[in-house]
Amino acid sequence: MNQNEFLNIVMPFKDKVFRLAKRLLVSTEEAEDATQEVLIKLWKNKAKIESYNNVEAFSMTMTKNFCLDKLKSKQAQNLKIVHSNYKDHNVSLQKEIEVNDSVNWVSKIIEELPEQQKMVIQLRDIEQYDYDEIAKMLNMNNTAVRVALSRARKAIREKLTNTHNYGIK
């Protein structure tokens, strides 16, 4: 397998790997590093690639494991991943600010969710994978995925309505 063939296999899902890594690690830089790491690992084991029946699912599982390992090691070192993905808030319209604000709230709320729910939300609502695929990637069973997803969705919405109604009700 040469470089081009490998890139053809990897390109369609590299963004998904990156987004999952970012969901777990929060910082863009960390997520980029993790994505590189995962892709390089795939490249090093390119001889085995044909024996995987689903390369994409396999790499998503790899990403998940890699990021969780990373988080664990950071916790052990008593360090927190610092991120600087700050955005410029230069919006003129009040409405747009409000929408943007609540969208930002969603990301903050997802950040606070437990890791499993984070991953399920990411894989289902953003990457739109099948329940079966998600179950395979995360090594869970189908109903567990649904339960985690439902909990995560409800938690997000509950917190969102709470912040919206803060000081009103």
Added chain:
Amino acid sequence: MVLNNIEKLLEKYDNGETTLQEEQQLKHYFTNETVPPHLESYKAMFTYFLVNEKEQFTKDVPLQSKRSVSFYTKWISVAAVAVLLIGFYFKSNVFQQQDDLGTYDDPKVAYNQLVQSLELISSNFNKGTEKLEYLNTYNKGVSKVGYLNEMDKTTSLIFKK
């Protein structure tokens, strides 16, 4: 789309029972149409999901095939070492040939040559020793200075008393 229908879908959505298609419908509804106020929170969620779908990985992937490169460099270094060794081997042969300056067959001629060259060496050596004669006069001067020591002895005696 009818609001009733949407609300039914949302309930299913919250329970994690919607299919991907139904979720697409919801996404489309919440990002394109005006949403009644009690469903505002869903709108934020779905816009967030839609925005996040578009994020991309822009960094390069350094895919240098380490194994094949190292394979070639290994053999190139082996070849280089081989070339060096062969080069040294031939070079040393050449030196040996140049070291061989020939010899005399007749012992008398050899003896005369030896005497001649030894004489040359000894005459040059004597020239050098002639120059060294001057050192003797210097030594005489130094011995004169030696008398100063005796003076020191006497002065030390004086100061003691």
